[in-house]
Amino acid sequence: xxxQKKYLLLIAGIVWxxxxxxxxxxxxxxYSGYLSALNVIISIVVFALFRALIFSKMVxxxxxxxxGYPDEKQFFLRFFDIKAFCIMAFMITFGVxxxxxxxCPDVFIAVFYxxxxxxxxxxxxxxxxxxxxxxxxxxxxxxxxx
Numbered sequence: 001x002x003x004q005k006k007y008l009l010l011i012a013g014i015v016w017x018x019x020x021x022x023x024x025x026x027x028x029x030x031y032s033g034y035l036s037a038l039n040v041i042i043s044i045v046v047f048a049l050f051r052a053l054i055f056s057k058m059v060x061x062x063x064x065x066x067x068g069y070p071d072e073k074q075f076f077l078r079f080f081d082i083k084a085f086c087i088m089a090f091m092i093t094f095g096v097x098x099x100x101x102x103x104c105p106d107v108f109i110a111v112f113y114x115x116x117x118x119x120x121x122x123x124x125x126x127x128x129x130x131x132x133x134x135x136x137x138x139x140x141x142x143x144x145x146x
Contacts, residue, residue, distance in 0.1 A: 002073040006138065008066045009131035012079040016055075017124025019088070024117025030110035046115025047122075055123035058084070061134070063130045075108050 003011075027043070062080060069078070080088070095113075098104055104112075 001084045002007075004072055004075050005066055005074045006131060006134045008074060008076070008079040009063060009127050009134060011076060012062060012066075013124045013127030013131060014064050015079070016120055016127060020117050020119070020121030020124055022117070023113050024121055026099075027113030027115070027117050030106045034107045034110045039107065041111065042111045043115040043118075046112055047118045049123055050116055050119035055119050056126070059123050059126040059130065063127070067134065086136055122125070 029046070062084065065081065066074075066079065099109060
């Protein structure tokens with residue numbers, strides 16, 4: 001199924017938003033009994049690091065790639081490249097494995113997953129913002145051509 005390339009940004013936003021929400025939900029649910037100022041600060045640091053070092057760059061890179069596709073219609077899974085799908089698969093597998101193994105204490109799950117999930121969710125929001133900007137740009141172009 002092919003879609004206009006701008007909708008790839010919308011799809012990416014939905015995928016990362018759902019993933020982020022689910023991870024954030026797991027972290028928040030694990031927070032009971034571990035809520036402290038220090039843990040919240042650590043979650044904020046995790047959020048900031050992942051947002052600044054990974055997800056902001058990822059959103060920028062994929063937005064540029066998507067907007068640069070020469071053909072207007074693209075296969076709907078082209079919102080990410082193969083590398084991004086591999087990273088996502090690794091993150092899901094590692095995260096589930098980590099939780100199921102019991103290696104990490106609940107306090108780690110609470111603090112780390114809350115920060116990571118919020119960062120992933122923010123990446124989804126950034127993709128949605130880029131989708132809206134792209135739609136606005138197309139609208140302006142159409143209005144000036146008319």
